[in-house]
Amino acid sequence: MLKTLLSTLATTVLLVGTVSADTVRIALIDPLTGPMAAAGQSALDHLNFHARTINANGGINGDKIEIVGMDNKVNPQESLVQFQKAVDDGIRYVTQGMGSSVGSALLTAVNKHNARNPGKEVLYLNMAAVDPAFTNERCSFWHFRFDAHVDMKMNAMTSWIEGRDDIKKVYLINQDYSFGRAVAEAATRMLKEKRPDIEIVGQDFHPLAKVKDFTPYVSKIQSSGADAVITGNWGQDITLLVKAAADYGVDLPFLTYYGAMAGVVTQVGDAGVDRIYQVNEYYGDFDDPDMAGQQVAMYEQTGWDYYWLRLSTMLDMLQKAAEKAGSTDPVQVAFAMEGLGVETPTGEVVMRKEDHQMQLPLFISVLKDDMKYGAEGTDFNFHKIAEISRDQVSLPTTCKMRRPDNA
Known part of the structure; x- marks a missing residue:
């Protein structure tokens, strides 16, 4: 405060x-x-x-x-x-x-x-x-x-999932607006292209910044038989989602866009170790002085x-x-x-x-304990497990740019 x-x-x-x-x-x-x-x-x-x-x-x-x-x-x-x-x-x-x-x-x-x-x-x-x-x-x-953008991040995430034989069933949960819809669409399309054997066993869209208790959603995830959860949730909606999953005892990898945003580490703590993943341009255990x-x-x-x-x-x-x-x-x-x-x-x-x-390059990282530089005053932070190069992250564009007359 x-x-x-x-x-x-x-x-x-x-x-x-x-x-x-x-x-x-x-x-x-x-x-x-x-x-x-x-x-x-x-x-x-x-x-x-x-x-x-x-x-x-x-x-x-x-x-x-x-x-x-x-x-x-x-x-x-x-x-x-x-x-x-x-x-x-x-x-x-x-x-x-x-x-x-x-x-x-x-x-x-x-x-x-x-x-x-x-x-x-x-x-x-x-x-x-x-x-x-x-x-x-x-x-x-x-x-x-x-x-x-959404597709660049999902391209990186699904390329990593492609090599994970232990992931065969995926649950999608996202905020109900253009971004969340784009995440769900990209996940469905790219998983079908790279891992057609993976089944989408559930999908939810919830109001942005309105849900106070994600337990009903977590219960559905648990019942679905999913091996992993993909979410683009951010802010309060990612913090409360992963906290509810931890409290409920859902032992699944949460593959997130914003799992390292403020509040997540403090709220989840040890229950998130080896379970909360993030695709981002940054991760917590940089060793550069x-x-x-x-x-x-x-x-x-x-x-x-x-x-x-x-x-x-x-x-x-x-x-x-x-x-x-x-x-x-x-x-x-x-x-x-x-x-x-x-x-x-x-x-x-x-x-x-x-x-x-x-x-830019992107990184897949996962929450770990006993990190040299802990997040939010804890011993937890995100450890890099995969790097996707700038060229691999890049996707074509349909843009037809209109520039000022002095271009």
Whole structure:
């Protein structure tokens, strides 16, 4: 509670404080209150953590980065209200990730705003809204995605499942909106292609951030005879799901997109060891000394674990693109970001020009005990068990990008 209060207070100060002309402001439009607040607050604090590092080293072309937190309560309509407030305040970079329904609304709003306001364009830096459509049929010059989309992650996950002879029956449980539906569709399609012998023994869709007790769903999973569960749940919905499974004694692997999000390790603890898996661009047991230092510093300064590697990558790429362009103007930065690569602790990642989809390696990891760097003040963290290279993660795009006339 104290951490949330302090973070919210800091956000309020940013919103009402005097803004320097030499500041690159980025609005984070995500949940900062309510049941999904941990996801938004941890992202806000990670952005501020990395922004301090960039600012201490000269900023972006000499300008400081300022992160402005704007609470959308995971609501598309409220997100549009916050977007308009950001635009009215002269902010020209927005980032968001919690919910593709919100991402869809913001993508439409950014496209309309930029068409109607030449010279005042806004860039949408998408950190986690992973509906594949955003970089396929709905691709936009004004949108850049820094996370692997649903199909990229499922391609990696099902390639790993392909070699697991002990998995023959799978249960799908997902949030009932575009993202959850996309996860279920991708799992069904890719399992059929790679492991036609696997049977989908059950499928559930539940309301986003509304379920308080997942026991009825867990009971169905237990009764189905499943060997594994695949879920794209995030925020409160992944925490409560895996906790209910642990409490119920369901001893199955949960193959997740967001099993390492804030709260999961604390809630599940020992019951999640060797049972909660995640496909992500990051895992907990990096042995790189610099990365280990970042993990320790992040937790000491914010109380959150170093989960959002892609947010650091996003700010690093924004800095590099602005330096390449010699400007912080969003249009010039957008052109400079196309095809740009940056080095990360996992290797070079590249922003593909064709669709503005980040190309990056992914990792399968599993929760373990007695880890050198424990998560959430425990001895548990995620241990890498498989790496899928950038080329293997990459998928074709149907994007037909329309660029400004000065392209």
